[in-house]
Amino acid sequence: MSVPLLKIGVVLSTMAMITNWMSQTLPSLVGLNTTKITAERAGYPDRSTGVLPANPEESWQVYSSAQDSEGRCVCTVVAPQQSMCSRDARTKQLRQLLEKVQNMTQSIQVLDQRTQRDLQYVEKMEVQLRGLETKFRQVEENHKQNIAKQYKG
Incomplete structure (x- = not known):
């Protein structure tokens, strides 16, 4: 196997390992495995996210959504609309979560640029x-040819 093919193999296997790590670690890293969004009062489900808002006036926004290579949703970040109180603990937690996801996205983009x-x-x-x-x-x-000429000459 040639050296360039080995290098390509190393790059591709590194990308596969990082993708695998991301799919297993990202949800816990950003706190999705412990964060449970539930409705305390009767509400209606938001069709875009499947999350029940706490009251009918409160609606949710999808900030970011990540998909795996097969198109399945791996990670979706939802938050109340921006008009909601910014001092709310839930809003702060979701803002921090958004920052973590954005940082991870930037890291992946840098890795992609390096790989390219x-x-x-x-x-x-x-x-x-x-x-x-x-x-x-x-x-x-x-x-x-030179050796052949010398023997003839």
């Missing part, structure tokens, strides 16, 4: 290696 840059480097090196292989074949062929 590394992949471009590997592709350029592969082209250069092919060029070197061609030059080595030419030198080897010229060397064989």
Whole structure:
């Protein structure tokens, strides 16, 4: 197996490990495994999120939603509309959750940029290696021709 293919394999396996870690760790990292949103009073379900608001006047917004490679929802961040009281503990918790998700998103984007840059480097090196292989074949062929000429002469 050539060096460029090994490097591509390393990049792809690293991406797979990070994706696996993210799908297992992200919900607990941002507190979704312990956060349970329930309605204390009778309300109506919000069709976009499936969350029951505490009262009919209160509605929910989807701030962010992440999907896995098959399109299933892995993580959805919901919060009351911005007109709700900003001093509310639930709003603060959701704002912190949003910040954590945004930080994680930025980290993933940086990782994606690095991966793209590394992949471009590997592709350029592969082209250069092919060029070197061609030059080595030419030198080897010229060397064989020179040896053949010396034996004839």
